[in-house]
């Protein structure tokens with residue numbers, strides 16, 4: 880099973896899907912926004928924004944379709960990737976906390992300054 884990240888670009892909103900480990904740098908197909916310089920380093924934190932807050936998400940709410948671990952900050956969907964302790968499902972409170980985090984601010988700044 881390949882490890883993948885699915886993420887909507889914060890700059891141009893196009894959907895990107897990457898196989899982790901296939902290439903080192905992950906950048907947006909459409910606008911070139913650099914998601915990460917180093918996709919090889921799996922530390923349990925989000926590769927894209929560095930946040931450690933995740934929740935589990937099943938497509939259509941059907942757990943037999945498998946679960947993604949989703950980053951609260953940048954909404955990267957990780958598939959077949961080991962993430963430490965995602966929350967069982969999306970929580971408004973955790974989302975609000977994540978939005979206030981340093982990682983969220985940095986991620987937003989990177990997107991705002993991308994041209």
Ligand SMILES: [Zn+2]
Pocket residue numbers: 888889890891892893907908909910911912
């Ligand atoms: Zn883009």
Ligand SMILES: [Zn+2]
Pocket residue numbers: 925926927928929930950951952953954955
């Ligand atoms: Zn993230």
